[in-house]
Amino acid sequence: MTGGVAWCEGRWGTPAELSLPLDDRGLQLADGLFETVLIRAGQPCLLDEHLQRWGEASALLGLDPPPERDHLMPLIQEAVERALPEQGCGALRLNWSRGSSPQRGIAPPRSGEHRFWLTLQPWVPSFTPxxxxxxxxxxxxxxxxxxxxxxxxxxxxxxxxxxxxxxxxxxxxxxxxxxxxxxxxxxxxxxxxxxxxxxxxxxxxxxxxxxxxxxxxxxxxxxxxxxxxxxxxxxxxxxxxxxxxxxxxxxxxxxxxxxxxxxxxxxxxxxxxxxxxxx
Structure with missing residues (x-):
């Protein structure tokens, strides 16, 4: 799939095709976290280190724990198959927001599901000064x-x-x-x-x-x-x-x-x- 691939709430598509609800706090308030992971030879590099930082930051900001490795790996593998068929390099972005807010305002909701989505796009690491x-x-x-x-x-x-x-x-x-x-x-x-x-x-x-x-x-x-x-x-x-x-x-x-x-x-x-x- 040229231009990359995305997954959100059970659906695959391009990053331009999929969308978030307009009441998502990540969209409205930047209330969320992300990790950018290099994919090389079809595998995520230093994934454990990224997930550790993701989890620690979620706890620091009072978000629920983000998805764990066992949940993510099947999605990452399918994303690689869809976006990087020749096992090239790519930039994987893992996103975690506080989810949809049932009321207006900045106060974090007392309940509600957080939202996860990912994107994967071809990427060539650069070292040019x-x-x-x-x-x-x-x-x-x-x-x-x-x-x-x-x-x-x-x-x-x-x-x-x-x-x-x-x-x-x-x-x-x-x-x-x-x-x-x-x-x-x-x-x-x-x-x-x-x-x-x-x-x-x-x-x-x-x-x-x-x-x-x-x-x-x-x-x-x-x-x-x-x-x-x-x-x-x-x-x-x-x-x-x-x-x-x-x-x-x-x-x-x-x-x-x-x-x-x-x-x-x-x-x-x-x-x-x-x-x-x-x-």
Missing amino acids: ITAIISRLERRNCDSLLSRCKTFAYGQAVQARREASEQRCDDALLLNTNGELCCSTTANLLLKPGSANGNSPWLTPPLSSGCLPGVMRARALRLGLAVEANLGASLGSDDQLLLINSLGCRGLLSLDHQPLHSQALGIDPAESLWQKLLS
Whole structure:
């Protein structure tokens, strides 16, 4: 099925064909969570780590526990058969909302069924270096519960990406409310200072910064390839910075239109690091 496949409440179709009830709180209030999982060679990568984060975030925000692996795997396998017949790569999105609300207002309903749906679309991981700015309009709230969860509320990231596009750059980095580098619009940050040697671990902001607890970030920490550290508010021209998530890893060619010389010299460990984290 070209363009991807979707499943919702027992029905298969394309993402454009299926729909949600207009009273779904995910649609009305962004009251829900999602996980984006890489499908490679027909299999979901790091699925247990994604499901653990999904469950922990649901508990944190007072949602019911989301579907478990045993329930999901038959749906994922059928989605792969429908959307990726040649066992290629894809981006699987698992969605979990608080469901339909019987009354108007933001107060969570005391009862009612949550709603699950998924989409799977072909995707090719990208490792091409990009350009970025530091957003002057948006900041990540290091004190908010929502910063610790992958919620439907991506308006801030959308606006920061618009800001970057208006400056003819590919992406934006976000400072947190303490003025420290925190994340990009859709990825965690990995920094290697220009003074570091080749065997030094990458630095990544701590979760107290307000960055999302990314699955690839957590794996880099667990494998000793990264350590937590505050990154400050700017980069040096010899620093290396990677933007990493489950669907790819990209280095920076420039920040705020200033070249990062390490990338210009062709030092691009993005793909090799990302592959290590998946192995």
